[in-house]
Amino acid sequence: MVQRATAEQAQRKMATRAAFGVTLAELAGEGLDVVAVDADLSGSTTTKKFADADAAYAGRLFNTGIAEQNMIDVAAGLALTGKVAFTGSFAVFGTGRVYDQIRNTVCYSDLNVKIAPTHAGVSVGPDGGSHQMLEDISLMRGLPRMRVLVPADYAAARAALRVAARTPGPVYVRMGRASVPSVYAPDVQLELGRAYVLREGTDVAIVACGVEVEQALKAADALEARGVSAEVIDAFSIKPLDADTIVASARKTGRVVVAEEHSVIGGLGSAVAEALACACPTPMRFVGMDDCFGKSGEFEELMSYFGLDDAAIVEAVESIMA
Incomplete structure (x- = not known):
């Protein structure tokens, strides 16, 4: 790691x-x-x-x-x-x-x-x-x-x-x-084509990018208190995507939730779904902007309003667990 x-x-x-x-x-x-x-x-x-x-x-x-x-x-x-x-x-x-x-x-x-x-x-x-x-x-x-x-x-x-x-x-x-x-140490070195497992888990994989990575880690803490073991992956490189790391996590957990501060159409969720469809078809949920434009407001307000925060990720995990 x-x-x-x-x-x-x-x-x-x-x-x-x-x-x-x-x-x-x-x-x-x-x-x-x-x-x-x-x-x-x-x-x-x-x-x-x-x-x-x-x-x-x-x-x-x-x-x-x-x-x-x-x-x-x-x-x-x-x-x-x-x-x-x-x-x-x-x-x-x-x-x-x-x-x-x-x-x-x-x-x-x-x-x-x-x-x-x-x-x-x-x-x-x-x-x-x-x-x-x-x-x-x-x-x-x-x-x-x-x-x-x-x-x-x-x-x-x-x-x-x-x-x-x-x-x-x-x-x-x-x-x-x-x-x-901050998610990473100040002098962290990242690589093109790599995804990073920031927290290991066995029940569900949360694949996130950008500001959603910190939200995914917060969600994993909340889920642990509810008895759910969540693996958190930072898909830092969306193209090329580290399909091997994501597929391995999907095979281990059997469930995948993707979180991105972007439309659910064509972004990280689409990239992950494409990779899993070829190698390991897996039940999925998507946390992102649901085919809509944004609104004026403070960042934290908008994250909550559009269902992009840690609570929305927890809800998506509970949905897929059910």
């Missing part, structure tokens, strides 16, 4: 987006030729911290203004000159508004561009349904040559950005706005 956060570390809340700029600066300091291209949101996405970290990095951040399609094309051009190009913006703009450019410029040509938007999912909160991107994993995992990483916390986001930077070709890293508890 990978190293988990200590009880003291787990109390420290940070947003996954906070890892973006500082990690780019670290990578540049290690000699990697990284650049960032942002669409007038460098303060919110934190790419500005990359430019501010060292005077030598100021020329590596390019602001295209509110022109997201151009942002992707500029990043593609920089990749063609040998740079490791990261793009910023909010997820609703950084994937939805630019899908054609990602598909036909980045993926079709297999360019070394990393799509790394922030403010994904309902964690955008008060910005409301128009800005809460809930289809991005589906969009990105459907693209040939694209890899998809969804970190659970700040440490995992740092690890994901490092994996993306050192993986040739297109990579999608999904980050959020809300501050979330």
Whole structure:
């Protein structure tokens, strides 16, 4: 197992987006030729911290203004000159508004561009349904040559950005706005194509990604008090998916619940169902956005309102156990 956060570390809340700029600066300091291209949101996405970290990095951040399609094309051009190009913006703009450019410029040509938007999912909160991107994993995992990483916390986001930077070709890293508890130790190292068993169990497997990982761990604690042994898996890498780890858990437990802060259509739940349908058909339940748009509200309120919190995971487990 990978190293988990200590009880003291787990109390420290940070947003996954906070890892973006500082990690780019670290990578540049290690000699990697990284650049960032942002669409007038460098303060919110934190790419500005990359430019501010060292005077030598100021020329590596390019602001295209509110022109997201151009942002992707500029990043593609920089990749063609040998740079490791990261793009910023909010997820609703950084994937939805630019899908054609990602598909036909980045993926079709297999360019070394990393799509790394922030403010994904309902964690955008008060910005409301128009800005809460809930289809991005589906969009990105459907693209040939694209890899998809969804970190659970700040440490995992740092690890994901490092994996993306050192993986040739297109990579999608999904980050959020809300501050979330720490799941992993600060210096954790994660791998492309790996899922991580964070808690072993025998009665049900809870496969989660992103902010749902911490909710799944809370649910497992509540279930233990009710006599249910839940295994918790962080499907950090949704594409490629670690089907072996998930299938092994499904065979052991006989039941699978998938939790994601994303539509239940086309995301992690679909990926897990596809893997199990081929290798180990298993009873499943899905915790996620049920084919709907979000609403304006605080992050915790929305998690409860849309049935994405630990209580919803417990309910799904009790349903499948029945």
